[in-house]
Amino acid sequence: MSASRRTLPPRAVRTRSISLQAGTKENVIPDEAVIKLNVRSFDDGVRRRVLAAIERIVKAAAAASGAPRPPEITALDHYPLVVNDPAASRRVADAFRRHFSAERVCETGPAPASEDFGSFGAEWYVPSVFWFVGGTDPDRYAQAKEAGGLNEIPTNHSPHFAPVIHPTLQTGVEALVVAARAWLAP
16 A cells, blocks of 8 residues: 555655666676655655655565565655745735736645755745746647546656747746746835
C-alpha cells in the first residue's frame, strides 16, 4: 500500500520512485542497488512519519531477504514546505487581477510540489508567494477538461511537458513584473 493511500488531505503525502540504478551489465548480478524516492507532503509531521516508515520498511525487507549488510539510507535533498504568506498572496493576486483580469487568475489551493522555493521564505524569514503560469495549449486543455482528464496533462518535471511558448513566456514575464511592482511601486 502506498503512503499516499494511508493519509487524507491536508495530511496527504505522495511518494514516488524516481530512480533505480543497479548493475552495469544484464548478465552480472549487481552487488548494490540505489533507489531514489521523492516524498511530498503538506505537513512536516506527516513527512517525518513517512520517512521513518520508509526506513523501517527498507531495513525490514533487507533483513528478511538475508542481505549481507543493512541498507544505507541517505537523505539527498530536503526543502521546507512551500507555504504562501496570506497577506503577500492577497497583494500579488490583487495585482494579477488588475493586470490580467479576474477571469485569468484563480487560486489553486495546496499543490504537492517539491520545490526549493520554500527555502526563500523559510530561511530568510520573509513573506513569499509561489504561483503557477498556465502553459498548456488552450485546445488541449479544453479537450482534457471535457473528458475529465485535466490530471493527465503533463506538467513540469514530466518528459512530456511541452508548454506553448507564446503566450506562456510573455505571461510569465508579465507576472514577474506585476508581482514585483506590487511591492516596489504600490
